Amino acid sequence: TQLLEQSPQFLSIQEGENLTVYCNSSSVFSSLQWYRQEPGEGPVLLVTVVTGGEVKKLKRLTFQFGDARKDSSLHITAAQPGDTGLYLCADTRYSNSGYALNFGKGTSLLVTP
Amino acid sequence: NAGVMQNPRHLVRRRGQEARLRCSPMKGHSHVYWYRQLPEEGLKFMVYLQKENIIDESGMPKERFSAEFPKEGPSILRIQQVVRGDSAAYFCASSPRRGDEKLFFGSGTQLSVL
Numbered sequence: 001t002q003l004l005e006q007s008p009q010f011l012s013i014q015e016g017e018n019l020t021v022y023c024n025s026s027s028v029f030s031s032l033q034w035y036r037q038e039p040g041e042g043p044v045l046l047v048t049v050v051t052g053g054e055v056k057k058l059k060r061l062t063f064q065f066g067d068a069r070k071d072s073s074l075h076i077t078a079a080q081p082g083d084t085g086l087y088l089c090a091d092t093r094y095s096n097s098g099y100a101l102n103f104g105k106g107t108s109l110l111v112t113p
Numbered sequence: 114n115a116g117v118m119q120n121p122r123h124l125v126r127r128r129g130q131e132a133r134l135r136c137s138p139m140k141g142h143s144h145v146y147w148y149r150q151l152p153e154e155g156l157k158f159m160v161y162l163q164k165e166n167i168i169d170e171s172g173m174p175k176e177r178f179s180a181e182f183p184k185e186g187p188s189i190l191r192i193q194q195v196v197r198g199d200s201a202a203y204f205c206a207s208s209p210r211r212g213d214e215k216l217f218f219g220s221g222t223q224l225s226v227l
Contacts, residue, residue, distance in 0.1 A: 004155075031214065042117070042204050042218030043156070088155065092214050100146070100169060101216065103155040 004104035012110040021107040023089035024071045037086040079111045117219035132192040134222045138207030145188040150202040200226045
């Protein structure tokens with residue numbers, strides 16, 4: 001199974017600051033998804049990136065996929081308390097049976113007012 | 114449209130008892146995935162089911178764990194003779210078709226084994 005490393009493991013910042021979290025793989029991603037998980041809830045899909053070098057924006061969130069498709073980053077501009085949560089990256093491993101997501105351990109983000 | 118519904122939200126069992134976790138997929142979805150999230154670990158794939166079929170159970174422990182998705186009713190993840198190490202959050206996700214990358218997750222069942 002492909003090993004996904006996410007960093008940092010924990011991040012605590014104040015409202016209004018910018019931040020970047022990272023997801024790195026030991027091998028090439030099929031495609032990569034970013035999720036946010038709030039305490040006591042399931043993960044919610046934020047974005048899927050497929051093409052090397054791809055950049056996607058979702059309001060204050062910017063997702064980049066590395067040229068070699070072995071790494072990705074998530075940048076949040078002017079963080080807000082509502083951004084607090086666990087950010088997970090996942091590789092979409094497709095077999096002849098369908099998609100099984102392979103998740104990293106996540107970055108736990110706390111944004112304080 | 115109701116989302117993926119899991120129940121119970123919290124389940125407490127003593128060692129040796131059985132745990133049954135239920136998942137009703139989103140309306141129109143016939144593909145269900147179960148994942149387990151242990152403290153300090155990421156979500157781990159367990160099993161992928163379609164109605165009345167187990168498609169991929171490569172992530173399921175070989176003993177005590179089973180899953181089903183009958184023609185009628187919710188998908189069930191069953192854990193027999195639970196042990197403390199089974200304590201975790203169990204999440205169900207659904208999709209409308211095979212090969213659809215977008216999964217919708219439920220809120221999970223937190224299993225605590227005393």
